[in-house]
Amino acid sequence: VLNLAEPTSPGWAARACGQLDELLLDHAHCEKKAAGAALQLVFRYPGEARVVAAAAPLAREELAHFERVLVALQARGLRFRPQRPSPYGARLHALVRRSEPERLLDLLLVSALIEARSCERFRLLADAVPEPELAALYRDLLASEARHHGVYLELAQAVSPHAEARLGELARAEAAILREPPPFARLHT
Ligand SMILES: [Fe+2]
Ligand SMILES: [Fe+2]
Numbered sequence: 730v731l732n733l734a735e736p737t738s739p740g741w742a743a744r745a746c747g748q749l750d751e752l753l754l755d756h757a758h759c760e761k762k763a764a765g766a767a768l769q770l771v772f773r774y775p776g777e778a779r780v781v782a783a784a785a786p787l788a789r790e791e792l793a794h795f796e797r798v799l800v801a802l803q804a805r806g807l808r809f810r811p812q813r814p815s816p817y818g819a820r821l822h823a824l825v826r827r828s829e830p831e832r833l834l835d836l837l838l839v840s841a842l843i844e845a846r847s848c849e850r851f852r853l854l855a856d857a858v859p860e861p862e863l864a865a866l867y868r869d870l871l872a873s874e875a876r877h878h879g880v881y882l883e884l885a886q887a888v889s890p891h892a893e894a895r896l897g898e899l900a901r902a903e904a905a906i907l908r909e910p911p912p913f914a915r916l917h918t
Contacts, residue, residue, distance in 0.1 A: 833888055840881045
């Protein structure tokens with residue numbers, strides 16, 4: 730249902746559990762970026778009524794996730810600060826075609842895949858993280874991210890008859906990006 734071409738490699742969750750502080754900070758940045766990406770759709774496509782109607786509540790929800798992760802950071806005695814991002818997002822966005830209507834389709838599908846990967850990894854983390862509060866946070870968020878995946882996918886199908894085929898291409902590219910050796914601990918490495 731998540732339309733990922735490949736599952737996360739075994740051992741990822743155990744590695745992530747060894748770097749929970751870094752991971753949580755990255756998670757905060759990911760929620761912030763998810764809110765920004767949704768809001769950016771509203772800015773870029775004010776004439777696309779369906780996109781605007783779906784993206785505005787998404788932006789609000791992702792910002793609420795961001796605030797929850799800020800609280801979790803604070804509870805661990807950490808503060809939100811700049812962090813070198815994983816190459817994942819930039820690599821995926823480099824696949825977005827420049828001309829319309831392909832650009833909108835690709836933006837929606839890239840977001841759909843990021844949501845799907847987040848959902849998959851929150852599930853892994855929910856089972857692997859030894860700290861109950863943190864495991865509960867991941868368990869809580871994975872349902873939202875699964876729903877967001879569905880929202881982006883439905884939008885993509887609504888704006889283009891080529892959504893399925895392009896999703897397959899981008900999903901394979903996404904899996905290939907993750908197969909590259911992780912440079913440092915991030916949610917999407
Ligand atoms: Fe989120
Ligand atoms: Fe999301």
